[in-house]
Amino acid sequence: MSIPLVIDTDTAQDDCVAILAGLLTEGADLRAITMVAGNVGFDRQVRNAYLTLNASDKLGAAPIYLGARRPLVRPWVSAENVHGDGAGGLDMSFEGLEPETEHAVDALLRLADEAAGELSIVAIGPLTNIALAVAKRPEFAQQVKHLVVMGGSNNARGNITAAAEFNFYVDPEAAKIVFDAGFNVTVVPWAPLTLQQAVFQRPVLDRIAAIGTPLAEFFTRVCSSTLAFDESVGIPGTTHPDSLSVAVLLRPELVRRSAQYNVDIETGSELTRGYAAMSWGVHGLAPNATVVEEIDEDGFREFLLSMLSVETTPPRPFTA
Amino acid sequence: MSIPLVIDTDTAQDDCVAILAGLLTEGADLRAITMVAGNVGFDRQVRNAYLTLNASDKLGAAPIYLGARRPLVRPWVSAENVHGDGAGGLDMSFEGLEPETEHAVDALLRLADEAAGELSIVAIGPLTNIALAVAKRPEFAQQVKHLVVMGGSNNARGNITAAAEFNFYVDPEAAKIVFDAGFNVTVVPWAPLTLQQAVFQRPVLDRIAAIGTPLAEFFTRVCSSTLAFDESVGIPGTTHPDSLSVAVLLRPELVRRSAQYNVDIETGSELTRGYAAMSWGVHGLAPNATVVEEIDEDGFREFLLSMLSVETTPPRPFTA
Amino acid sequence: MSIPLVIDTDTAQDDCVAILAGLLTEGADLRAITMVAGNVGFDRQVRNAYLTLNASDKLGAAPIYLGARRPLVRPWVSAENVHGDGAGGLDMSFEGLEPETEHAVDALLRLADEAAGELSIVAIGPLTNIALAVAKRPEFAQQVKHLVVMGGSNNARGNITAAAEFNFYVDPEAAKIVFDAGFNVTVVPWAPLTLQQAVFQRPVLDRIAAIGTPLAEFFTRVCSSTLAFDESVGIPGTTHPDSLSVAVLLRPELVRRSAQYNVDIETGSELTRGYAAMSWGVHGLAPNATVVEEIDEDGFREFLLSMLSVETTPPRPFTA
Amino acid sequence: MSIPLVIDTDTAQDDCVAILAGLLTEGADLRAITMVAGNVGFDRQVRNAYLTLNASDKLGAAPIYLGARRPLVRPWVSAENVHGDGAGGLDMSFEGLEPETEHAVDALLRLADEAAGELSIVAIGPLTNIALAVAKRPEFAQQVKHLVVMGGSNNARGNITAAAEFNFYVDPEAAKIVFDAGFNVTVVPWAPLTLQQAVFQRPVLDRIAAIGTPLAEFFTRVCSSTLAFDESVGIPGTTHPDSLSVAVLLRPELVRRSAQYNVDIETGSELTRGYAAMSWGVHGLAPNATVVEEIDEDGFREFLLSMLSVETTPPRPFTA
Ligand SMILES: [Ca+2]
Ligand SMILES: [Ca+2]
Ligand SMILES: [Ca+2]
Numbered sequence A, B, C, D: 001m002s003i004p005l006v007i008d009t010d011t012a013q014d015d016c017v018a019i020l021a022g023l024l025t026e027g028a029d030l031r032a033i034t035m036v037a038g039n040v041g042f043d044r045q046v047r048n049a050y051l052t053l054n055a056s057d058k059l060g061a062a063p064i065y066l067g068a069r070r071p072l073v074r075p076w077v078s079a080e081n082v083h084g085d086g087a088g089g090l091d092m093s094f095e096g097l098e099p100e101t102e103h104a105v106d107a108l109l110r111l112a113d114e115a116a117g118e119l120s121i122v123a124i125g126p127l128t129n130i131a132l133a134v135a136k137r138p139e140f141a142q143q144v145k146h147l148v149v150m151g152g153s154n155n156a157r158g159n160i161t162a163a164a165e166f167n168f169y170v171d172p173e174a175a176k177i178v179f180d181a182g183f184n185v186t187v188v189p190w191a192p193l194t195l196q197q198a199v200f201q202r203p204v205l206d207r208i209a210a211i212g213t214p215l216a217e218f219f220t221r222v223c224s225s226t227l228a229f230d231e232s233v234g235i236p237g238t239t240h241p242d243s244l245s246v247a248v249l250l251r252p253e254l255v256r257r258s259a260q261y262n263v264d265i266e267t268g269s270e271l272t273r274g275y276a277a278m279s280w281g282v283h284g285l286a287p288n289a290t291v292v293e294e295i296d297e298d299g300f301r302e303f304l305l306s307m308l309s310v311e312t313t314p315p316r317p318f319t320a
């Protein structure tokens, strides 16, 4: 049975890999890619999504809807220092490729209606679009079967600040709205989970480079800027929280341990902006989210590597 | 030449009077009433709007669109302690009266498109709908000709707290979004303006009661709960900031003095939640709003009183 | 019967006038001047206090104790843009003039003990010293007979920001401590009171200049920088909240109207830092302070003018 | 050569063990115990300190000074739910035992003077006293040779909330003052360090119980309430961050790894109140503290166990 899903993304680096997983995983029925302001320039993100569709020879397979071009309340903060253009300098002709005219928020609401309780969403950027869908229609939270959110850290270090992970930092109000809305939500945190179990170190990256498929080459390119940044801050490889989030939805058996938490987001302070307070059950707060604590690390890696081994013929040639 | 406008409202008490002004003032072209969570229960507010349309014999003249049923980030806070049901217990048959199916936010965006730069908005409730329209389409702020906002106090006392006026208190994040968005915005503040120049004391209320039209009777009824509350907190009459806001748009000659301010809204603290910092030009902040400082008080009163003198035949009988 | 008092001050401009009032008013028993970080450089403030003692021929009459050289939690913010050096460039020989070695906080505690319930304090700078006295000995609040605080605005504009008056802005945590401590406290606010009733316009300043005593000359000099600043921001004269605070203690009959308020201070937000939420009794908060709402404006002016008419012989010559 | 030190403490449970370490470790010259509001009732804490002095037969060896009876700005929050009375119900006659009359803050300042740059402080409660010493004399920070602070978590879970550890939560303003003051400060965090390396599990506790000395019996008693609480929240033993802090000062060779951090404390939000943002060098913030990351766990345990093996003859009999 297939899983209808939408990927809500600020497409750059591992977002591309996540989209590949949404397109290529057996049983996945990727109904839309919805774009949200985050990692890099909004239009750049859209191009990165098209590059990804092209790499997997799926141009046209998943419509792209444009959502919020900035966070709800605050100015946009980019992660271009981390991701560069988010595609390792890859380019191609985008002629004739046009996103849908329907706004991403409306598409999310419509797709939820059409799927009649079966739609899942993997949100791997700031939560602006998801929050706007809730603001427009509060019962959207109940219509979505499963929301997987990449964001926050589980009582561990952030990345953009000590306290905060990028996605929640960029739009903390949106994140707060989402965690208050009543979704069946699973969180894939940055730390410790991603840092401990979803970093591809040099030997793995070498294995991928050796695969030799267009997808493997695409992976190597889009992860290149982030690899350099990561190594400069002591992370020994590329990080894959976004593709892990798609895997958590599509291959739930990869989750070894998860637990119920009360998750609340800091919106009132600059020092702790976007901090996710994840209370593990001893502070008397009602749980509102499942947080992934441990995965089958080998299984996740092989999930991605076997996907990258698929031969594709990108219809449009990539240029430098 | 007529002024195309939308009234965005949490319809109760003076919101009703404001809608009357939007319906009955010569030159006003009221294209929609958009409903936002605020004063009283959302469905009650919709009924109050229909009661108002009926009182002015304008059922069908202005479509009603339903917008945000709660503030963006925070739980809804009501003002039922002030306004009761917001209509002084008035009732009627609502059979066959159905709001539009289009969401208020989409209606605002569409109407702005259709009016091609000529649409004005009078926002007399929490700013949730307006903020959502901006979030969905940032250039909406530039498409709106004139946004008149009832909210905040101009370096003076609030009402729901010492620091804050109700509309901004209920959804401070929405208010912050709106003041950051680049609208041509005019603010009608609660204090000192409303308290000094838009309170109808007993003698005026007696004059209105003596008018004897259905509209005057309607006015007396819908203002009754608020009058009792106001007098209990030392305000010697009914307050009319919402109808004043409509008047500011439609009869700009009633504004005697206004000035440029930088307006920013407190979203990070509970004590000062929703406080509007209105900086008058000496703190080095760029102005982003015009704030009304003084009106032609007599002119405003007579504007409303002559409106209430119009004879109407409400098509549906009011019940207690 | 005399009133034993301490003036806690960041001595510049009207602080000097306030100290004159503490020294020269019949019935005042000024037991100490305690210095706190505020308006201008700490050592400059001390010199301004000595200049004031000299002007009144009271060198040695009131010991000076040095208190907190910075706010409790935050970096010091100066008002040198307003006050210059706070003494209009006046100078003299400070040879042999040495403040006490006892810390101001200890002096406050000791003087409260010695006065056995009769000590009053007029606090006309940031409240750091008073807060530290409370922190060291919580029952200090009950030992002080009457604390008059110059600070905040009563639901009106601030000065350093729209929201905040300087003294509370500089050390909001100290102000919060003081209002939570249980003092019998009277507040002399910046606005509207000071702006409406304690501004000396040019004709009054001319009258003072014409007096011709050393004290009147001293007044003219120390107020000169502030006058220029005030006029540049639309305040038509010199402002006298600090000397008014001393007058409120020593000449309570000058208070025409005051009321009970709940006063709380904003410490958590940058936008509203130091804002004093003064709730006037309708929000269900227990009163913790008396706020002066109206004074006998003529009486206050004549109180100061007659004081400035006293002939003194400053023992040390003033230099430019 | 001996190390002159003060222990600033909210004496309950491991604070007692920390005081024992300060009294009994070779080379330690414990010049004072200063009491601060924290774990349990203030007077109860003083009694717990006397119980500890008695257990080690050191009554009179270290004077006790009473400091702040509440946090600087906020109401006191107790940890009695964790610690009970903090002494496992132990009691004795306190007749004739009187703390010093000098205030703890003044004692700290005087002892720093007397030690002429050689005094170290181990602060194992809320930082109110230390902050007040800085407020009274900013250069105190430079006078103290080494300040070891137990508090915060190093990008890991808190205890009283998800975000915050108890000591910093109780008085976040004090903690912020201390980290801004310029001390040579070493932090012993709650998590991960304490939870990973300073928990005594049942087998270790059994070894201690088997020692049979009065000190070992005392240890077992004072840790009993905390053991029950810890096990109820999933911590498999008693926690010893306070005694570890003393060990870090006196036996620095027990520190296996530490690093420079920028530590800042959240004071503006309720959700993250008292959170310690510990930035590890990648966010461009200047370091202001050394944080202990790893200790010689066996060495620390044996340090405490050998101390508990010392035979003492408590001069006053313990009762129930
Ligand atoms: Ca992403
Ligand atoms: Ca309204
Ligand atoms: Ca002053």
Ligand SMILES: [Ca+2]
Pocket (backbone or CB within 6 Å): D009, D010, D011, D012, D015, D038, D039, D124, D125, D242
């Ligand atoms: Ca402790």
